[in-house]
Amino acid sequence: MKISKLVLSFILSISLFSGMLSAQMASTEMLVGHSVSSPSKDKLAQIISREDVAKRFEELGVDSNMIEARIASMTDEEASKIAYQIDTLPAGADAGMSIVGAIVFIFIVLLITDILGVTNVFNFTKPITNN
Known part of the structure; x- marks a missing residue:
């Protein structure tokens, strides 16, 4: 008897709260009736x-x-x-900065290779020598 009351109360509570689960906010469009x-x-x-x-x-x-x-x-x-x-x-506005970035990157690579003595591109650098 106790189990049947428990099952009955469980089913009743689920059926009572199931209407609340589908509740939603009423939008202005729903209330007014037009979009x-x-x-x-x-x-x-x-x-x-x-x-x-x-x-x-x-x-x-x-x-x-x-x-x-x-x-x-x-x-x-x-x-x-x-x-x-x-x-x-x-909309393509960033292309200028990527070109400037590539030029700066190439300059830094050439500068480092000049300082290490691998290349001789710039006159203002002196290569590192191990004397």
Whole structure:
């Protein structure tokens, strides 16, 4: 008898709390009944409507209507993540610094080899001699 009461109370407690497990926050969109456009989705729509971007999509064979439909189906979190990446990722602006870095690296290597006496590239260095 005690076991049946225990099993019954266990099943009853699970059934009572199962409704609370599926509870969620009520968003403004659910309460108002229509979608509120996010600024990230608006920004993405503006980007794909640019002439150079539309031309590139056309070269790749992507339909602009499909892109608009995909942006509309994105969640706000996905749209804001993509908009953030567009704002923060460099678009070839870092190439100048990598060239300068390569030139400095080559200069330092040649300078060290001149000091060690392996090469004679620079006139202002004197090689180390073991006399």
